[in-house]
Amino acid sequence: MPVAAACPISLTASQRHRLKKMAYGHKTPHQSRMRAHVVLHAARGRSNARIARETGLHVDTVRTWRCRFAEEGMSGLADRPRPGRPPAFTALQAAQVKALACQLPAETGTPLARWSYPELAREAIQRGIAPAVSASTVRRWLDQDALKPWQYRSWIFITDPDFRAKAERVLDLYARTWQGRPLDADEYVISADEKTSIQARCRCHPTLAPGQARAMRVNHTYGRGGALAYLAAYDVHQARVFGRTEPRTGIEPFMNLVAQVMSQEPYASAKRVFWIVDNGSSHRGQKAADRLTSTFPNAVMVHTPVHASWLNQVEIYFSVVQRKVVSPNDFTDLTHIGDRLRAFEDRYNATAQPFQWKFTTSDLDDLLARLDRHTADHQQQSSVTLAA
Known part of the structure; x- marks a missing residue:
């Protein structure tokens, strides 16, 4: 041939x-x-x-x-497409497992707090979704839609009936506005709060510095050296921090912080100084506002809504302190903590810039609208459940 x-x-x-x-x-x-x-x-x-x-x-x-x-x-x-082994599961079975992962275990009568891959595989077999399915198969299905039912985040629902009005006042102050009018040059906005129970934990063995391919090592056992409270006032637009340490929180320590700020310029001779605080016991309610005004006539106390400390910018500064100063906690005594905090204030004030606050009243309206829809859906689901 x-x-x-x-x-x-x-x-x-x-x-x-x-x-x-x-x-x-x-x-x-x-x-x-x-x-x-x-x-x-x-x-x-x-x-x-x-x-x-x-x-x-x-x-x-x-x-x-x-x-x-x-x-x-x-x-x-290039390689041509190959048929390969026929799929062992249908798209409906994968969708049923995903739907199961989007339900709370308690709703299905399962005595679990959260789903895991093996538990979902076991539940799918018990429900007859598939005669047999492995945890790795469930993992691949959930990864397709980025479902992670074992993770959770805590949150607080809005309970303050005047939430929008209070939050709007705070957001307006961040935008240098009060009651619809721009703030003058001699009006200032102070965000204040307390960071409670900073403990002095003296490690029983010295902390080891990091090295090549080795993280810093902090000994697990420690001796207790007491605890103190750190009070801070943050000038929102000047990016300046005023802090002090006290044995405990309360009305008197908070007023000491106010006096520390209001006794120096430019706040002493300012037209108005707005103090944004949360609803902690040291500065709660109208009595606290009256106490502040009677002591310093040019000071105005503005409360955030209940359970809305995230609107207080000083909390951002406290998070910086927690990451850069307090953690890991290795202090010989309370004096050591106070010295470190004061030194950090000087270091921070030397280079600080105002926080880039981007949450506005428009974002607030969007948030409240989403919560309203969520509440309506939840009430509708509850009504259907009760009717069933």
Whole structure:
């Protein structure tokens, strides 16, 4: 029988460049590398048998990739789709497991607080969704929709009936506005609060500094050296912090902080100084506002809504203190803590910039609208459950 002639191969400059990159690239897979060599040899007019000898491939393999390139070009060197093993589970079964993961275990009568992959697989088998399914299969299904039912976040629902009005006043002050009018140059906004119970934990062995491929090491056991409270007032627009330490929180320590700020310029002679505080016992209610005004006539106390300390910018500063000063906690005594906090205040004030506060009254309206929709949906679901 006559032998079929080898497919002639002619390359464009672009194809030759791409094939050489495939054939000699350091990160090219071995199969792609060999296919590129076959085509490059064929473009030089060599026979299939010679290419097979030089590349170590079978002549049928050489013939296959030579013909595919001749027919399809560069796309012919890629693997063709393979049917593979038929799927063991249907799309409906995967959707049912995902729907189960989006339910609370208590709603299904399962005595669990959170789902895990093995528990979901077990529940799917018990419900007859699938005769058998592994935890790794459940993991792949949930990963497709980024479902992580074992994670949770705590939150507090709005209970303050005047939430919007109180929050709007705070947000307006951050935007240098009060009752619809811009603040004057001699009006200031102070955000104040207390960071309670900063403990002095003296480690029983010295803390080891970090090294190559080794994190800082802090001994687990420690001796207690007492605790103190850190009170701070943050000038929102000047990015300046005033702090003090006290044995405990209360009305008197808070007023000491106010006096520390209001006794110095420019606050002493300012037209008005707005003090934004939360509803802690040290400055709660109208009595606290009257106490502040009677002591300092140019001071105005503004409360955040109940359970909305996240509106108080000084909390951002406290988070910085927690990360950079307090943690890990390794202090010999309370004096050591006080010295460290005061030194950090000086360091912070030297380079601080105002926080880029982006939550506005428009964002507040969007938040309240979402919560209203959530409440309505929850009430509707409760009504359906009770009717059933």
